Amino acid sequence: MSHVIGILTLLLVAAPAGAAWKAGLGKVAITPREAIMMGGYGARDHPSEGVRQDLYAKALALDDESGRRVVIVTLDLAGIPKNLADPIVERAGSAYGLRRDQLMLNTSHTHSGPLAGYRERTSYRLTAAQEAVVKRYSDHLIGQVVGVIGAALKDLAPANLSFEMGYAGFAVNRRRVGRRNLPQPVDHDVLVLSVRDPAGKLRGVVFGYACHATVLNDYLINGDWPGYAQADLEKTHPGAVALFVAGCGADQNPLPRRSVELAEMYGRIMSIAVSQVLSGKMKPIGAELKTAFQTVDVPFDTPPSRDEWRERARSADYAIAAHAKLMLAELGRTGKLRTSYPYPIQLLRLGGVFTLVALGGEAVVDYSLRLRAAYGWDNTWIASYSNDVFAYIPSLRVWKEGGYEAADAMIPFALPGRFAPQVEEIITGKVDDMMLRISK
Numbered sequence: 001m002s003h004v005i006g007i008l009t010l011l012l013v014a015a016p017a018g019a020a021w022k023a024g025l026g027k028v029a030i031t032p033r034e035a036i037m038m039g040g041y042g043a044r045d046h047p048s049e050g051v052r053q054d055l056y057a058k059a060l061a062l063d064d065e066s067g068r069r070v071v072i073v074t075l076d077l078a079g080i081p082k083n084l085a086d087p088i089v090e091r092a093g094s095a096y097g098l099r100r101d102q103l104m105l106n107t108s109h110t111h112s113g114p115l116a117g118y119r120e121r122t123s124y125r126l127t128a129a130q131e132a133v134v135k136r137y138s139d140h141l142i143g144q145v146v147g148v149i150g151a152a153l154k155d156l157a158p159a160n161l162s163f164e165m166g167y168a169g170f171a172v173n174r175r176r177v178g179r180r181n182l183p184q185p186v187d188h189d190v191l192v193l194s195v196r197d198p199a200g201k202l203r204g205v206v207f208g209y210a211c212h213a214t215v216l217n218d219y220l221i222n223g224d225w226p227g228y229a230q231a232d233l234e235k236t237h238p239g240a241v242a243l244f245v246a247g248c249g250a251d252q253n254p255l256p257r258r259s260v261e262l263a264e265m266y267g268r269i270m271s272i273a274v275s276q277v278l279s280g281k282m283k284p285i286g287a288e289l290k291t292a293f294q295t296v297d298v299p300f301d302t303p304p305s306r307d308e309w310r311e312r313a314r315s316a317d318y319a320i321a322a323h324a325k326l327m328l329a330e331l332g333r334t335g336k337l338r339t340s341y342p343y344p345i346q347l348l349r350l351g352g353v354f355t356l357v358a359l360g361g362e363a364v365v366d367y368s369l370r371l372r373a374a375y376g377w378d379n380t381w382i383a384s385y386s387n388d389v390f391a392y393i394p395s396l397r398v399w400k401e402g403g404y405e406a407a408d409a410m411i412p413f414a415l416p417g418r419f420a421p422q423v424e425e426i427i428t429g430k431v432d433d434m435m436l437r438i439s440k
């Protein structure tokens with residue numbers, strides 16, 4: 001009898017609660033190997049002049065106890081347009097059998113990385129040679145990201161996952177700069193998912209925060225504050241891979257800014273905030289994964305008439321004229337402009353402990369605050385800059401206030417114009433619908 005009890009005890013020790021997850025991590029440098037036009041600021045007028053810090057593509061692969069799988073990929077890039085995400089999704093699908101809902105692509109929104117993707121440009125003036133560099137970089141990047149997904153899948157091994165939140169305060173509502181009568185919503189929560197081996201050693205940490213990566217604006221390649229945060233975390237926790245997931249920071253800036261010291265300091269603050277969560281009590285996550293991916297059409301407002309476009313095409317402002325010419329060319333080619341955009345929404349539900357909602361575009365902080373209030377502050381993680389970064393996504397409040405995030409940013413994104421005022425209701429309505437299904 002005592003012999004049998006001994007075996008049972010051994011079995012219980014060997015399989016602690018939550019260890020039914022398998023996790024794998026991968027990391028590859030995606031630093032451009034030649035001078036390249038940089039993403040983020042339309043005002044930069046020449047290619048990069050060197051590298052201050054390497055950029056990375058990182059992947060966390062997760063299998064639950066039923067073999068359900070997801071791979072979270074984070075990229076130190078300003079954004080990922082659909083025409084760059086699609087070939088990655090396609091190749092990862094044929095190489096590893098991943099469905100669209102099993103692959104999440106998030107970008108840090110660093111404004112000190114390369115331009116990537118094949119977008120029509122209205123705000124960056126690129127020569128044909130510079131366009132060729134961006135295309136070369138993007139073509140190479142696709143293979144690198146598919147490769148890092150493969151590396152993470154190969155690395156799958158038993159792991160324990162846990163979740164908790166911390167706090168950091170450097171994000172400022174940037175719409176108040178120059179308009180101090182505006183409200184100042186922020187979301188200062190730091191969301192942390194830890195991945196530990198069965199012995200408790202940290203193998204990976206995914207952390208989220210809602211703030212632009214715009215401390216620096218010079219010509220040296222670097223990951224801005226998220227790059228410094230990830231580097232500091234990996235130094236503090238040797239052997240672990242740190243992945244940053246950008247939140248709804250479309251209207252949030254790190255302030256003050258514009259020095260390397262500040263970029264490093266915000267990175268350090270974030271790293272400390274994450275480490276404090278890691279060293280405290282975290283909620284263990286049972287090995288049950290659910291994933292969902294859908295698009296919902298978000299309509300644009302009525303566009304200007306052909307005559308108005310012709311008028312704008314004569315503007316002395318390069319971006320306004322280039323944008324109008326692009327729209328006229330589209331009208332000439334097809335007789336119409338795009339009336340809506342397929343907006344991607346992805347949900348990852350881990351063990352019922354938290355649900356990560358990954359929104360496309362650059363969503364303002366109101367989305368984070370509204371959805372977390374609706375679904376629970378302690379168990380809802382709202383990411384943005386995911387799967388297709390194609391435009392700013394205003395809330396109705398921001399839409400009504402007007403300005404850059406509400407309308408003007410459609411020019412650099414080469415879309416017909418601002419969204420219709422229903423944009424927030426349509427997106428949150430779709431999230432509601434997906435949340436209901438995934439919670440069953």
Ligand SMILES: [Zn+2]
Nearest residue numbers: 109212250362
């Ligand atoms: Zn932005």
